[in-house]
Amino acid sequence: MHKYALASLILLSGALGTASARDLAAIKASGVLYVGTEPTYAPFTYTQGKKVVGFEAELAEAIARKLGVKVEWRPSGFDTLLIGLDRDRFDLVVSSHGITPERQKAVDFATPHYCSGGVVLARSNGPLTVAALKGKAVGVQLGTTYAQRAQKLPGLGSVKTYPTNADALQMLLGGRVNAFVTDRFVALEARKKFPQANLKLGEMLFQEKIGIAVKKGNTPLRNAVNAALRGVMADGTYKKISTKYFGEDIRCK
Ligand code: LYS
Numbered sequence: 001m002h003k004y005a006l007a008s009l010i011l012l013s014g015a016l017g018t019a020s021a022r023d024l025a026a027i028k029a030s031g032v033l034y035v036g037t038e039p040t041y042a043p044f045t046y047t048q049g050k051k052v053v054g055f056e057a058e059l060a061e062a063i064a065r066k067l068g069v070k071v072e073w074r075p076s077g078f079d080t081l082l083i084g085l086d087r088d089r090f091d092l093v094v095s096s097h098g099i100t101p102e103r104q105k106a107v108d109f110a111t112p113h114y115c116s117g118g119v120v121l122a123r124s125n126g127p128l129t130v131a132a133l134k135g136k137a138v139g140v141q142l143g144t145t146y147a148q149r150a151q152k153l154p155g156l157g158s159v160k161t162y163p164t165n166a167d168a169l170q171m172l173l174g175g176r177v178n179a180f181v182t183d184r185f186v187a188l189e190a191r192k193k194f195p196q197a198n199l200k201l202g203e204m205l206f207q208e209k210i211g212i213a214v215k216k217g218n219t220p221l222r223n224a225v226n227a228a229l230r231g232v233m234a235d236g237t238y239k240k241i242s243t244k245y246f247g248e249d250i251r252c253k
Pocket of ligand 1: 097145
């Protein structure tokens with residue numbers, strides 16, 4: 001997360017300390033689970049027409065079914081999601097957040113629902129290693145762990161930050177940046193979707209555990225999500241959805 005965004009989020013949690021999140025009973029009584037996501041992140045959450053689809057979309061819907069409710073998607077900018085949770089705009093955020101100590105100060109995370117990592121993605125003949133990135137322009141999405149990591153890489157020419165994952169990918173395809181740091185599965189999907197660009201995956205820069213976020217302190221909801229997640233992981237639902245999108249089971253080993 002962007003430094004200032006996180007600072008204001010922590011300040012906000014203090015200022016809005018009295019606002020209460022919907023508890024599990026209220027969610028169940030309403031029959032609806034409000035889920036925040038930034039849907040430009042294929043194959044995790046993206047849009048098809050007006051529908052939010054993808055691996056995490058189907059997983060969130062499977063979790064909601066276990067809780068006996070329906071998901072109502074609330075699309076939002078990635079850098080506003082965790083703040084929105086704190087302002088009670090959503091019950092959950094399902095948007096591929098890496099579980100970091102910094103974010104854990106602001107929100108609570110469910111048990112990780114997949115493991116992945118940040119890779120370098122470039123066009124053919126583009127830079128694929130940290131060494132090759134020296135002096136180059138690297139694109140990232142605002143507020144992501146990839147942006148954080150890229151800013152720490154030594155010797156880069158520049159780090160260009162874009163509001164959405166889709167924008168950053170377009171900049172790579174259009175040659176406005178030499179490389180794009182993003183999730184490994186997102187990179188694989190982009191390579192498949194734009195074969196003419198001849199995209200190549202390079203060095204894996206770091207690994208991360210991805211989790212669903214709830215408002216800090218909403219422990220009954222987090223526990224219910226964990227139980228539902230255990231259920232879909234045990235009954236074959238998780239494996240089926242994961243295989244549909246990735247051809248493999250991407251749960252943390
Ligand atoms: N896993 C990255 C992060 O935690 C990216 C999240 C999704 C971005 N649309 O920041």
